Amino acid sequence: MPLIFYIDDSKDDLFYLDYMRRKGVLKAELVTFSQPQDAWEMLEARNGKGESMPDLLIADLYMPLDGGLLLIRKISQDSRFAGVRLGVCSGSDAEEDRQRSLAAGADVFFLKPLNPEDIPLDCAPWTGVLDGRGKPD
16 A cells, blocks of 8 residues: 655645545545654655655645755655655645745645645656646647
8 A cells, every 4th residue: 555645834735635534535645744854854864764655745845944845855856765756735726836835846836725635656757747637738
């Protein structure tokens, strides 16, 4: 089963995606974090123990101190995590936000609220925006 790390400072958004996992709508293991630093430390710990990396990591764009984009940039530049697909999510559909996210190293930009059916669990190569209908625009 795919493993997803989801980082968001909104407890409601974290709860919702975990609720959808428990209901079987999101067919993946899910680990949630409210702070980017916690996710980074978990990645490093898993790497140090030789444990598998997440198949997909999704970080909220607008978090205090721009933490979501900083985390995406940090992971994308670290060869230890080259196999982790990176996504950014936001309630903003501004093209500038999408471009900033992709420039930071994200593979995909998700519009919030996250729809579990829009999350590509096979993690095949893709880049773009998922439009709420599960299809890249």
